[in-house]
Amino acid sequence: MLWMLRGLFYLIWAAGAMAGTFAFENRKAAVPTLERAGMVYFQLDPVLQTLNLLREPYRAGKGFQVVHQDRLLVLGEDSPFVILDGEIQQMEAPPVVEGGQLFMPAGFFTGPLARLVDGQIRLTGTTLALTDLKLAEPPTLSAVEVHYLGGFTKAVLVFKQDVAFTVKEGSRQVLIQFPKPVRYAGRPLQFDDPLVESCLVKDKQVLLTLKQENTSLSTYSLSNPFRIVLDIARGRTRSSRGAESAPPSRFLVILDPGHGGEDLGAKGRTGALEKEITLAIALRMAPLLAKSGVEALLTRTADTAVGLDERAGFANNRKGNLFLSLHLNAHKLNHARGSETFFMSLDAGTETAPAEEGQLLTGNSPLEFILWDLAQTEYLKDSARFAERVQEEMDRLYGMEKRGVKQAPFKVLAGVTMPAALVEIGFLTNPEEEKRLVGEVFQEQVAQALVRAVLRFKEEIGERWRTAAH
């Protein structure tokens, strides 16, 4: 009886099953497939085996992981989402578990899996074909050499092949970043050198930790074999450290009036619109700044729709020194009032700096802490300082509820590469504040307050530049 039931179940299962193929180089592997609701699903494990990949339980939680060259793909049995290197991606449908086997929708193979192996997977009928696989080896670091040459240290990273790289400087760190994970067989290195303390290779980064602050760095590459050379000397004679670089010949402020065009933003009870008031205030600020010798550009000068990426791109392309996004707030409770100022948080939950080194905000490794610290020292400290100046001036203007300086993961702040803040000038949903915000006198007062904040920030930064230059 039991065998009959099993047979019946098999027949029912087989009715939805088809034979598929996974083609890779000259190999072809048979892959069981299923059709459900007009969609084709391929059994995952045979495809992974063909690629010499393995599905294993996810170490940090429920689900499975597939690791390829330090890249991590996480998937769940009942989830239409997968995470590839921290990015969540949606598939057309959740997986199907049939006969104890995991079947993934075709889009998983043509999308996340193809990106994991850095190739293209095309679907034709019930055949998946992997092409354009980047067979080149990952960047391989063969040696790290550090030589003190009297007055400066030459650190040389020797690679087996040419690699693209970028260099970032922190107060006591130099971070060399690569587009792909770097292969390195050696252990973290400690140096008996007057300037360079250690070298750590992890994932797509090589981190040099220095023994002191106030160093200068010169970076270049040599070929045959490919080498990245870093000349590190005492004293900051040159720098590319954002706001701490040499004093700029001009100080350019990018003013970003929020919303515009069809995007009205917040609306007041009497019909006042956020997009109009923010523009009016920004237009008042520009000539006030010009009078003080500060150039200002607006991301929009009329009632036009400008995307958030465009706003950030505008600021970056013009190499602004400071970015201020102007907004008006709204609340479902119309008594909410006051102004508040935001600057970017790298981690959405990060409200304050870590209490002590090693207590991490964005991850669990010292390297992540250092990365956070690098970014923090590059722009966030200045962004926080600027946000404080803005809020101080707004508090003085309002003389009432102080909502304070906060951090938030806002899109427009995430895109700009300069100190940046977003000010919520007041609540348009509060009838009292709406009345003030539409008035020209108050708009002029707000513009003057924000200009004072910019000038105070510029003065403080200028003081630092002057100190650094001597």
Place this chain on the structure above:
Amino acid sequence: MAHRGALTALIAGVLALAACRPSPPPVGQVREPPPPRPPAAQTRAVTLFFLGASSGELIPALGEMETSPDPAANARRVLDLLLAGPRDPGLVPPLPPGTSIRGVYPLGDVLVADLALPPDTPPLEGTHNEMDIAYAVVNSVCLNVPEFKGVRLLLNGTDRSPLVSHLDLTRPLRPRL
């Protein structure tokens, strides 16, 4: 020999029948065992985040829910309670009325929470409204279901909802407690 075999079989049969007959219960014992009770559902207190009617800020409120061994099921229950709204009249629901759950999907230590806002929901105005909605969900889930360290919030199936114009929802949000 054949007779002895038949006798043995007869005795065995009689014994078997006797074993099948119900025997009278011994004096002082209950005849029928009590029917098995369904296992009592485990409940526990949870902390949910609603808007204070006077402060306008997110504040915690206590609730109670049945627990499951499955973290995703617990997260869904937390969201059900959040969407059901506060019992305390001094609190206001941060999410638009009529919001429902399209799905919750655990991915490692991140919960993907896909919420359906009513079709006529206007764009959320102001950063405050956006943050109230997002962090009411994130704080409530992460505080009560510690398996989840963050929430990736989707509105109507997308992280690029035109209803949200300030917050970056393309990355998981961590709680702000």
